[in-house]
Amino acid sequence: MGRVNRFICPSCKMTWQIQLGHGFRHARLENVLDAFPADIQEKILADTKGEAFPSFEFQYKAAICPKCRQVLSVPVIHLHQSGNTYAPACPDCGISVQIKEEEETLICPVCGESPLFSEDAGRWD
Numbered sequence: 001m002g003r004v005n006r007f008i009c010p011s012c013k014m015t016w017q018i019q020l021g022h023g024f025r026h027a028r029l030e031n032v033l034d035a036f037p038a039d040i041q042e043k044i045l046a047d048t049k050g051e052a053f054p055s056f057e058f059q060y061k062a063a064i065c066p067k068c069r070q071v072l073s074v075p076v077i078h079l080h081q082s083g084n085t086y087a088p089a090c091p092d093c094g095i096s097v098q099i100k101e102e103e104e105t106l107i108c109p110v111c112g113e114s115p116l117f118s119e120d121a122g123r124w125d
């Protein structure tokens with residue numbers, strides 16, 4: 001079950017609400033593939049070729065696009081056999097996004113003044 005997080009900037013009051021984690025359907029690789037653009041789908045399929053039950057970790061993570069100045073959720077997959085991790089670029093402008101790791105705090109991409117607060121805003125799937 002995924003979670004919904006709200007990110008709030010205490011300085012400029014900008015808020016974003018995004019879906020994180022993974023849904024029930026993402027236990028299957030073919031459903032996970034749908035989350036990625038065609039070029040990454042090809043890499044995933046090449047990496048898992050020959051595996052009857054590909055072993056992977058998948059989740060939506062919070063990220064920042066410094067160009068669009070937005071907080072967004074991006075699908076991230078880690079493939080155990082190849083050791084590769086894939087995540088798509090910003091869907092709006094195509095540059096690499098900065099993905100938030102567990103312990104990291106995001107700085108507001110709009111004003112650049114404050115770390116964003118993160119609060120629980122529910123569940124999805």
Ligand SMILES: [Zn+2]
Nearest residue numbers: 065068090093
């Ligand atoms: Zn962008």
Ligand SMILES: [Zn+2]
Nearest residue numbers: 009012108111
């Ligand atoms: Zn701000």
